[in-house]
Amino acid sequence: MVIKYPNGKSFNANSNNNVPKNKYVKPTSYGGRGMTLEEELNRSNEFYLAKNVAVIHKKPTPVQIVKVDYPKRSAATIKEAYFRRASTTDYNGVYKGKYIDFDAKETKNKTSFPLANFHEHQINHMKKCVENGGICFAIIKFISSDEVYLFKASDLFTYWDNQFNGGKKSIKKDIIEELGYKINYSINPTIPYLSVVDELI
Numbered sequence: 001m002v003i004k005y006p007n008g009k010s011f012n013a014n015s016n017n018n019v020p021k022n023k024y025v026k027p028t029s030y031g032g033r034g035m036t037l038e039e040e041l042n043r044s045n046e047f048y049l050a051k052n053v054a055v056i057h058k059k060p061t062p063v064q065i066v067k068v069d070y071p072k073r074s075a076a077t078i079k080e081a082y083f084r085r086a087s088t089t090d091y092n093g094v095y096k097g098k099y100i101d102f103d104a105k106e107t108k109n110k111t112s113f114p115l116a117n118f119h120e121h122q123i124n125h126m127k128k129c130v131e132n133g134g135i136c137f138a139i140i141k142f143i144s145s146d147e148v149y150l151f152k153a154s155d156l157f158t159y160w161d162n163q164f165n166g167g168k169k170s171i172k173k174d175i176i177e178e179l180g181y182k183i184n185y186s187i188n189p190t191i192p193y194l195s196v197v198d199e200l201i
Contacts, residue, residue, distance in 0.1 A: 035190075037106045037141040037148070041091065044189035054194060056093030056100055088125040089136075095194060098201055099134040101126065106141045112170040113140055115163055123160050126153045135200055139183075139193060140176060149180035150196045 035043070038058070048054040089103040103126075105117045118138075126136040136153035151171075163169045181196040 037104050037139065038090070040190045041104055041139065044191045044193065045091070047189040048194065054093060054095035054100070056091055056095065058091055059088065089122055095197060096201060099129070100197065101129045101134050102137045102139060104139045106143055108143050110142065110144045110173070112172045113176060114170045115160055116169065118160065123157065127157060130154070135197060137200070139191070140180070142173065148183045148185070148191055149176050150183055150193055151176055151180040152200065155179045
């Protein structure tokens, strides 16, 4: 299946620029037991919803289907599709009367987090949300060590902007450890990130 961006450029699911979070499944894990970060967060959000703690969902990807093959009546195969518009962040919702908006990123890098994992339109979206009183952050998972951190949007903006003024194009892991909030895995929810959000409200 071919999926294209609004500018007509083809989307390559195997490209590093697309950072396909759901393509890497770790065989063993002391936390999510092989689940991707997205799966862990989806499970956590289902728990929060069931317990009426928060209403937070993954945003659907806006795709326009343009070509479909029907090899037989009982099956249809999508052959070509376009992203209707650039996606923003992965998750949003409401918690304790506050608007929550965040993105989830994984990296195989052991010592730093590449800023290339984000796109400019995502950063701009988060900046607008913060300007309007929303609570924004990134949840970053270091796959090799199975560690998860919540990194505030305000700190992310600093390093994002600095890269265009001679700064580094990545954030060292020790900086994320210092400025961010480590989230330890639990049974329910799998990633109890709202306990950290309580400190941000």
